[in-house]
Amino acid sequence: MRLMIMFDLPMISSRDRRNYRRFRKHLIQEGFLMMQFSIYVRVCSNTQSAKAIERRVAALTPEAGLVQSVMLTEKQYQAMHFISGEPSTDILNSAERTIMI
Structure with a gap:
C-alpha cells in the first residue's frame, strides 16, 4: 500500500513559507519521500496504517x-x-524495503 500526499500551499508571506517548510519537514519525518516538488509518497504495510498516517x-x-x-x-x-x-x-522508493513480520 502506498499513501501519496499532494499539496499546493501558498508562498506569499513569511508565515506561509514557514508553514510550508514545517509541513514538508513533518512529511519527511513521517517517512515520506519526494516524488515531485509537491508530491510525497510513503510505503505503508496495510490500509489501516495508511489511514492512521493520513490522520497524523x-x-x-x-x-x-x-x-x-x-x-x-x-x-x-x-x-x-x-x-x-x-x-x-x-531502493527507498521501492516495495522491496517493506518487511512484513
Whole structure:
C-alpha cells in the first residue's frame, strides 16, 4: 500500500513559507519521500496504517492551501506510466524495503 500526499500551499508571506517548510519537514519525518516538488509518497504495510498516517498528516496540515491524499495498492503504483523522464531506481522508493513480520 502506498499513501501519496499532494499539496499546493501558498508562498506569499513569511508565515506561509514557514508553514510550508514545517509541513514538508513533518512529511519527511513521517517517512515520506519526494516524488515531485509537491508530491510525497510513503510505503505503508496495510490500509489501516495508511489511514492512521493520513490522520497524523491531516493534523499537521496548514489551514491555507490545498492538501490531498490518495491510497494506492502496490500493483496500481507499479502500473504508473512515465511519459517523460526516468523512474527512480532508488531502493527507498521501492516495495522491496517493506518487511512484513
